[in-house]
Amino acid sequence: KARYIVLGNEKGGSGKSTTAMHLAVALMHGGRKVGIIDLDARQGTLSRYVENRAAFVESEGLPLEVPKLEKVLGSTLDHREEAQADEEERLNAAVERLQDCDCLIIDTPGSDSHLSRLGHILADILISPLNDSFIDLDLLARLDAQGRKILGPSIYSQMVWEQRQKRARQGGRPVDWVVMRNRLSHLDARNKQRIGQLLDELSQRIGFRLAPGFGERVIFRELFPQGLTLLDLRETHSSLTMSHVAARQEVRELLRTIGVTEES
Amino acid sequence: KARYIVLGNEKGGSGKSTTAMHLAVALMHGGRKVGIIDLDARQGTLSRYVENRAAFVESEGLPLEVPKLEKVLGSTLDHREEAQADEEERLNAAVERLQDCDCLIIDTPGSDSHLSRLGHILADILISPLNDSFIDLDLLARLDAQGRKILGPSIYSQMVWEQRQKRARQGGRPVDWVVMRNRLSHLDARNKQRIGQLLDELSQRIGFRLAPGFGERVIFRELFPQGLTLLDLRETHSSLTMSHVAARQEVRELLRTIGVTEES
């Protein structure tokens, strides 16, 4: 049975699509057959990333895998109930078309949507990237004015809770929720430490595991036009910098945290 | 007549809410009466920022202004046309309640929504923050695989174009569209230069002005729990670092670019 890895966080720009692509490439390098479902298909960052890859691999004749891609757009039907039924049907059809994959990676938008909630119910593993910022943290939990005490859950953790309940009611295995710090600064140690402590405490209270995360590195974003990631650089014989080596290690750590080994 | 400044970019996490708050505080320090309309009210980053400010100013007895705040949530009506009419009516009512303000700042979500489009039509000045990344650029324009040639507009620039047309048809003054680079890295000069060149070219082709933008600085995000910005630090007698001084200058540059002087 395929494993479903969902990238979710209602906070925009936290790194969902970037992380999704790096995971997909890491799993393909490990010999797995990977399918991608883009539930943020209007913005379509992940779809474009994959399409850029397909075009570049073809034009350069590179020996690189390209994941199968299914885009599921929001419904254009005017009545909410009909639109939701239409979305559910098209998502199920997309899943059906990817049933020969070992692993499905599902990207969701940085906002609340019916498709996103459906995606969250499918998650065996839910990965939520997070900028190291009180603004991003605010969607996970309400804090006091000093930013020290946790006052209660917030809109995204409540949404996750609701979907976990629905999945349990449908007899599904529990969702393994992993929160991952992203774009970690190499400079401001104080802010980093404060956010780190709050996340440790939050993980106990809200029920998620913490992954080590990704640093702020330009290599995570500069290969988007070619659809490549730093993991592909071996094939294209480019030279690796210190930051590339560190970034590769960070991707490997994430795979280890979610219990998926690189080699299949 | 009040000036309407809209923060818009369908790309999530580009810095809309952060920029909105810093503009609001800069304008209040300049003696203007500022109203805020949050069209991303479910996520509500700007609303929370303002509410945190109100609570902190009250509990500490600080001599700081707090902007008037109007939240406009998405409609819960089931039929699309009725929902859109409901949203338009509530947005107009919010604008009405802020008519004694000199300046209205409108924050929009990092996704496409009917409320966001309505907000864009109201814009005298539209400010679009942008991460210095090909991923963010992809929503403004399609590029070739080398990331060098502009192939055509993309979903967000098309949406802006449509709203500008609607506004022109309603007899409104043209929207002054300003794109602002945000979270500029102090390190990767090569990526920065490539994106800079593309933006220069894009601004001619798509019709926007470029603002100098904000650097990646932790001061832009660490005061969120208190609802403060670096502009308020004078009042709270904290010591200013080099980064604070640079950040203050960046906010001043943005005000100059949009033609709003600090002192009213």
Ligand SMILES: Nc1ncnc2c1ncn2[C@@H]1O[C@H](COP(=O)(O)OP(=O)(O)OP(=O)(O)O)[C@@H](O)[C@H]1O
């Ligand atoms: N570790 C990283 N280092 C440097 N830049 C990064 C990193 N992760 C993401 N980015 C950049 O941050 C921005 C947001 O990332 P991304 O688009 O993947 O987030 P998202 O959560 O998918 O956003 P949305 O909510 O719009 O779907 C992009 O410009 C991306 O290039």
Ligand SMILES: Nc1ncnc2c1ncn2[C@@H]1O[C@H](COP(=O)(O)OP(=O)(O)OP(=O)(O)O)[C@@H](O)[C@H]1O
């Ligand atoms: N100049 C900056 N320096 C450092 N961090 C920044 C800067 N601008 C924004 N951030 C951080 O980047 C993240 C995204 O910013 P923000 O939430 O303002 O963007 P947004 O466009 O409003 O996002 P959304 O699409 O979710 O509404 C936040 O964690 C914020 O603290």
Ligand SMILES: [Mg+2]
């Ligand atoms: Mg995304």
Ligand SMILES: [Mg+2]
């Ligand atoms: Mg925002």
